[in-house]
Amino acid sequence: MLYTLRVKESVDFYVSNLGFTCVGFDEDWGWATVNRDDIEIMIALPNEHETFTVPKFTxxxxxxxxxxxxxxxxxxxxxxxxxxxxxxxxxxxxxxxxxxxxxxxxxxxxxx
CATH class of the missing domain: 3.10.180.10 (2,3-Dihydroxybiphenyl 1,2-Dioxygenase, domain 1)
Structure with a gap:
């Protein structure tokens, strides 16, 4: 699961630039799934209980x-x-x- 404040923009990037296909998107939930070959990545708004300003995966x-x-x-x-x-x-x-x-x-x- 990749957290972002820009779910739609991220889906567009993965589809247009990295060759993924969007297989699920729900704007109300702030969630999407993209896949390519055997790879599936979920993209979502951060948990509302966490402070989030930028991606912090290290x-x-x-x-x-x-x-x-x-x-x-x-x-x-x-x-x-x-x-x-x-x-x-x-x-x-x-x-x-x-x-x-x-x-x-x-x-x-x-x-x-």
Whole structure:
């Protein structure tokens, strides 16, 4: 679940820039679900009982895929790059982008 004050804008970003499909949206609830392949992400207004001004997740979301190069070629011009595609010594080929809320999305595949 990704919290944001801009649910509709976030859905539009995931659909237009990252190739997801919106499979659920309820403006009254301040909630949506987007998916791509086997990935499903819920986007929602923050819990009203919490103080929220900006996203405060301190990590990244790691998405393992078998087609990291194809996804890189698709997304590299449509999102802000955190780091470009690269082979890492720990055995992964990966890259990372920022979404419109500054959440980091990493995409990677194991090296053969």
């Amino acid at each position: 990590g990244s979301f790691y998405i393992r895929t078998n087609n990291v190069d194809e996804i890189w070629n698709e997304l590299k011009e449509k999102a802000v790059i955190c780091y470009p595609i690269e082979n890492f010594s720990y055995g992964m080929r990966e890259f990372a982008v920022f979404d419109n809320n500054a959440y980091i999305l990493q995409f990677g595949t194991p090296l053969d």
